[in-house]
Amino acid sequence: MKKKSQKIYFAVIMAFLYLPILYLIAYSFNDGKTSVWKGFTWKWYSALFNDAQIMGSLYNTLIIALLASVIATILGTAAAIGIYNFKGGVRSAIQNVSNIPIINPEIVTGVSLMLLFTFAGTLMGFEMGFWTVLLAHIGFCTPYVILNVTPRIKQMDSSLYEAALDLGCTPVQAFFKVVMHELMPGIFSGFLISFTYSLDDFVITYFTRGSRFQTLPVQIYTMTHQRINPKANALSALLFVVIFAVLIISNAVSSRKDKEAAR
Amino acid sequence: MKSKRPFAVSVRNRFSLETRKRRSESNAGIRSKRPAIPYLGWMLVFTIVPLLMVLYYAFTDDTGVFTLSNFKNISDYSHIFLYSLYVALISTLICLVLAYPLAFSISRCSERKQSIIIMFLMVPMWMNFLLRVYAWVLILQSNGPLDTMLSFFGIHLSLIGNTGAIVVGMVYEFLPFMILPLHAVMSKIDDSLIEAAQDLGCNGFYVFRKVVFPLSIPGIISGVTMVFVPTASTFLVAQYLGGDQLMIGDVIERVFQFNHNDGSAIALVLMVAILGFLVLMNRFGDKEAVGR
């Protein structure tokens, strides 16, 4: 009895989470612009792929996400190692400042960066766009990398590094073969989190993009805040499929790993 | 924090001077503070300076002279501030009530099942947040599916353009952020603890009050923080679903379009309120942890 009510509750929540998305997707096939069903069509998909602006902003988003997450990963890993060597009060002070972009409301981070960039822009004569968005994204990604790498450093046995040196490694070799190897899971998850946050960020991008540079979330904003736009539905369908595929694959990979580990 | 220093020292003494020298040089790699320098500079420029600029703009007028009048100006938006807190509070509570039993029942499943369920919970979370709000606009709009269905039964309600619609949108956006931390904590509660309590004669409610609830408090706290902060400060959700009702994030964006000083003042107030809230929550969490 109890089991059954649990199952029903679970189904209700899942319906709440999924029905709106499925509704969006269903209407991407609607041959008409309103909520009245007028027949099946693929035309919004072809319109989507032929829309140079949307494709351009998809490209921008991917480039920004890739660059921002790679740079944030390098910057953050180095920072995590360095910060770990500070002591007590200073270290926690640095960590707290580093966490500001995570805990601060996004809109405050966004407007504060906008103030900085407009100020620096008038001073040095550049306009907001690709570079300011990239800087902003690195800024909010790096703390996540640090948060993911730091626990790994704590766990790492520092004598491993020394052992590598004693066995004849150069410091560089020892660093990449031993330390990096130990930190890799943390670095990797930091990278992934950065990448997804950067892909999905709207608020901070909105304030730092100037007025011409478009990323996909900003494009979605311009598409949906004015009127109903079936292209947005088509886009959600594609995003949904991609996300679903990625999660299923990653889940399958990790469960296989678990099984192997169990053996 | 505690290293195995005594052991390390005793081992180290056996090495020759040369090795030791080589090591102390190369130890720079992982024992040095230097790798943090680029990021420290970065934080200075891209975290601290922008916040100081907010501070500067909030306390000056448009000629750069110190003034408090910005705060007097923005007091006209007080009710929006209160409204945002209200919406955030309601949404957080609803999320908590919806998520708690769900997280608990998930945490009692087998590990394999848990990871699959969590994956399914995360898919909607990864969708672009504007598209998720947009979905609700389509569903709730007049002549939309829900409206048609209700009017079929002779019920005529305006489903969009009110606080209810905003709350629905918020709960939809942030429910996973409540479920995940709750689940993370609850999955660590050992079944045997609950069984032990039952064996000792506790009924369901008592098990909950004495075992499950105290152990889940850290999860509640991080869930509440993760939902409350973004709901109070987010912008656009209200613009999409709330009709003419704006929230504090929307006001910041609007005011910033023509007045950086007033805008900074609102942003500053919001930031102080949120940081204060976080410190309180954190403290509360600490107390609970210590109290046990």
Place this chain on the structure above:
Amino acid sequence: MKRILCLLTVILILVLSTAAIARAEKTEPDSDYVDLSDTERVVNVYNWGEYIAPGDDGGMDVIAEFEKATGIKVNYTNFETNEELYNVLVNSNSSYDVIVPSDYMVSRLREEGRLLKIDFNNVPNFKNVDERFRKGEYDPTGEYSVAYTWGFVAMVYNTTMVDGEELSGFRDLWERRGQHDVVMFNNSRDAMAIAMQLCDPPIDPGAKNFSEEDIERATDKLVELKENGSLNRYVMDQVFAEMEGDHSAMAAYYAGDIATMMDNNENLDYILPEEGSNLFVDALCIPDCCKHKKNAEAFINFMCDPEIAAANADYIYYGTPVKAALELMDEEYIENELINPPEEYRDKCYTFTNMDDKSYALMQENFIKACTGKANVGAKSAVLVILGIVVLITIVLIILDIRRAIKNRGRIYKL
């Protein structure tokens, strides 16, 4: 800890002083202007939403046509209101080559020296532009702008929800009490103008300056629209979704767009409000941040080509100042009251002029307050109390933590 505090103070001082310096010396406009048109074949156009023929439904894709004819690539972006355009030009350091402000914004930009003179040798098609539109109050010499469209504000309503016979003018928008189905301009200038017409006694929306009291009264009128339950929401381009989707009953909007809406939804009809309304011209201008002036002039020239102007007007349904284009239009366009209002209605209309800075700022500020409603004393004091308590408790906690930290020499606190 001390060192960090010192560092912070130094930074604070640095930032404040540089900010102050930057404030003091506003950058002068560049005298040695460099035109990149020949090396970069692009033109950055910043226009209103839904304001150029996109080539849907068999019409002409004006931008693609321009790119084909000249080989210049168009970067086309949209703004929603004149004020947004102005803020972007002033604050964002973005560079645009062609912008399309309305009359009053043209004069504002021109008076502030933010527009470049157009070289009419590069715009031979200017000869096609009707004499009436070659210069206006907003640009007395006609050197800075080329009219793109002209139009006026009218009202649209949904015949299934409102009886058209009973409508007379803007005042009926305020009479949808409790229905929450009126949509109103989401920009300070247009919304305030309508409110001013309805104030008692009315305020002339075309005035150059407004007293604080005038703006206050207009704000109260807008607040009334919200508080008596007439208003659904303030919108700009969203008005299409609201009206075409039968979600709202009535709106005041630009007449050309009303004609577009009526094409898409046969339940819609319009009236010309008896109070009269705003008559406007939107003009192609070259802002001083332009980097491709020749390309910009080529674009402006292209838009004055009769065939192009005709194809464009046929889509956007606004009046075109290109006289030769009118001859190419069908009767339906010429006779449409929303595009060519009758003379006696035009006499009732007014045009906007550039306001002084104070009125401009006040109007925008008060418009947000009209959107949100104003806070009462209770709300203000409640916020003060909440903030006060939060700050107080936080400070106490931090002090306690620091004391504990000094005792333990441990970490201070972790968020």
